[in-house]
Amino acid sequence: xxxxxxxxxxxxxxxFLYQPLWGQDEEDYPEEPIVFTKPxxxxxxxxxxxxxxxxxxxxxxxxxxxxxxxxTAEENDDFNMEALYxxxxxxxxxxxxxxFASNRKCTTCHIGVLGWQxxxxxxxxxxxxx
Amino acid sequence: xxxxxxxxxxxxxxxxxxxxxxxxxRRSFLKLGLKVTGVFAGGTVLxxxxxxxxxxxxxxxxxxxxxxxxxxSMVLITDRCVDCQLCMxxxxxTNHVPPYGWRTKIFERRLVVGPGETARQFMPVLCNHCNIPxxxxxxxTKATFKDKKxxxxxxxxxxxxxxxxxxxxxxxxMRYFNEERRAVDKCDFCWxxxxxxxEKLTACAAACPAGVRIFGDLSDPKSKVxxxxxxxxxxxxVLRPETGAKPNVFYTIDGLG
Numbered sequence: 001x002x003x004x005x006x007x008x009x010x011x012x013x014x015x016f017l018y019q020p021l022w023g024q025d026e027e028d029y030p031e032e033p034i035v036f037t038k039p040x041x042x043x044x045x046x047x048x049x050x051x052x053x054x055x056x057x058x059x060x061x062x063x064x065x066x067x068x069x070x071x072t073a074e075e076n077d078d079f080n081m082e083a084l085y086x087x088x089x090x091x092x093x094x095x096x097x098x099x100f101a102s103n104r105k106c107t108t109c110h111i112g113v114l115g116w117q118x119x120x121x122x123x124x125x126x127x128x129x130x
Numbered sequence: 131x132x133x134x135x136x137x138x139x140x141x142x143x144x145x146x147x148x149x150x151x152x153x154x155x156r157r158s159f160l161k162l163g164l165k166v167t168g169v170f171a172g173g174t175v176l177x178x179x180x181x182x183x184x185x186x187x188x189x190x191x192x193x194x195x196x197x198x199x200x201x202x203s204m205v206l207i208t209d210r211c212v213d214c215q216l217c218m219x220x221x222x223x224t225n226h227v228p229p230y231g232w233r234t235k236i237f238e239r240r241l242v243v244g245p246g247e248t249a250r251q252f253m254p255v256l257c258n259h260c261n262i263p264x265x266x267x268x269x270x271t272k273a274t275f276k277d278k279k280x281x282x283x284x285x286x287x288x289x290x291x292x293x294x295x296x297x298x299x300x301x302x303x304m305r306y307f308n309e310e311r312r313a314v315d316k317c318d319f320c321w322x323x324x325x326x327x328x329e330k331l332t333a334c335a336a337a338c339p340a341g342v343r344i345f346g347d348l349s350d351p352k353s354k355v356x357x358x359x360x361x362x363x364x365x366x367x368v369l370r371p372e373t374g375a376k377p378n379v380f381y382t383i384d385g386l387g
Contacts, residue, residue: 040214040339104387106340107250112213114238115250 029058030070035116038074042116043109045090054099065092198281200347202259202319202378204332205358205366209383210340211252213238220337224323231306233257233317234334249387254342256334257304257317258369258377259283265296265305273313281378282321287313301373319345348378358382 029047036043050056062068066089073079073089084091084102090109094102111119213236221233234256240248263283265274273289274296276282290313297305297314308315319325320332329336335345346353359366359380368377 040212040216042214100387105249106210106212106386107252110212110214111250112236112238112252113215114213114236114252 033119034070035111035119036074036079037116039080040110041113042111044111044115044119045109061092065089196349197261198277198279199349200280201349202280202282202325203346203348203355203359203380204256204319204335204378205344205355205380205382206254207342207344207358207384208253208381209251209386210342211236211254212340213252214339216337216339217254217334217343220333221317224320224333227315228308228310231308231315233304233315235304253381254334255302255304255369256379257283257300257319258302258375258379259319260375260377262374262376264299264301264373264375268295268299270295274316277321280319280321280325282319283316284318284321285314285316287311287315290314301370301375302377355380 029051031048034045034047036045050061066073079089081102083089084094087095091102093099096104100108215236218232218234218236221227225233227233234254237253237255239251239253241251243249259282261281263274263276266276266283269275270293271289271291273286273291275284275286277284287308292307292312292314294307294314297303297307305314305316307313320329320334324331324333332343332345335343344354344358346355348355348359350356358364364382366380366382368380371377
């Protein structure tokens with residue numbers, strides 16, 4: 001009987017090492033890009049690009065720069081470009097050294113109302129009435 | 131008048147067609163002391179570098195003197211634009227623009243910046259308040275006119291018969307027919323809603339959070355628009371210069387990459 005238990009121990013240890021009981025798996029991020037609509041419409045954030053291409057892990061940004069729950073940062077009054085220039089939110093990396101500076105390449109993240117509508121599948125709306 | 135005389139009279143008229151305009155246009159720009167530095171977007175956008183003091187938005191006969199005082203003008207620093215459309219919202223609110231109409235729009239285009247690499251660019255467009263406005267030229271009732279003092283292309287809705295010829299004539303598609311007013315409506319640089327009441331900026335320029343829309347008096351060397359348009363280190367261009375309309379809305383970039 002005791003021998004059976006001893007055999008189980010290595011399996012249990014390896015299971016706990018592989019699968020943490022709390023937190024998410026590194027590959028388990030939202031597939032759909034996040035779209036911020038405050039304070040201006042609209043800014044896109046793609047988890048895939050930042051995890052796969054830039055090689056960031058969850059706790060590089062969560063929960064110090066951004067809460068896990070989507071839409072939390074948008075509710076803050078200081079969620080604006082000024083804060084980014086001071087190294088908050090996206091500005092922590094987008095400072096010109098780690099990633100392109102927050103005051104450059106505006107339209108890389110700012111997709112605008114047009115881009116936002118296109119994502120919602122309303123892109124053809126403009127051309128209809130002609 | 132008999133037919134023969136009429137025929138001769140017709141032949142004696144000067145051809146106003148646009149087919150020869152591009153060359154002439156370029157020549158008149160050069161006469162103004164401008165260097166053509168490049169042609170973008172299939173020749174519809176000319177990039178020009180100002181070499182002299184004179185403003186190149188003005189017609190040659192206006193060189194050295196501004197026809198209007200104040201000479202209202204707008205510069206659009208187009209790579210600052212993020213298409214948040216706060217300018218459009220402010221315009222709609224201020225000027226009571228119906229949902230089917232527009233006084234200003236934002237367009238989007240993709241610029242090729244490298245092999246397989248593109249960048250998004252937004253381009254706000256509004257009435258260019260041309261010095262030689264094609265819309266004024268074609269209006270049969272003089273309902274649309276160039277304000278003699280400020281140079282703003284304005285509308286008198288009472289005179290408008292709704293023939294929409296001006297809408298066809300406008301090189302920038304910045305006119306729409308307002309069903310409620312039974313008249314064509316357009317941007318008037320917020321003359322009626324703001325400037326005539328003592329405000330210094332248009333609603334769109336005041337609402338822009340990114341400093342895209344620079345509005346001011348082009349005849350005032352201290353104004354920001356004057357400084358940008360006459361800055362020799364900047365590439366400044368106008369939309370569709372080949373139409374010969376001599377617009378007063380200028381485009382430039384900050385080079386934000």
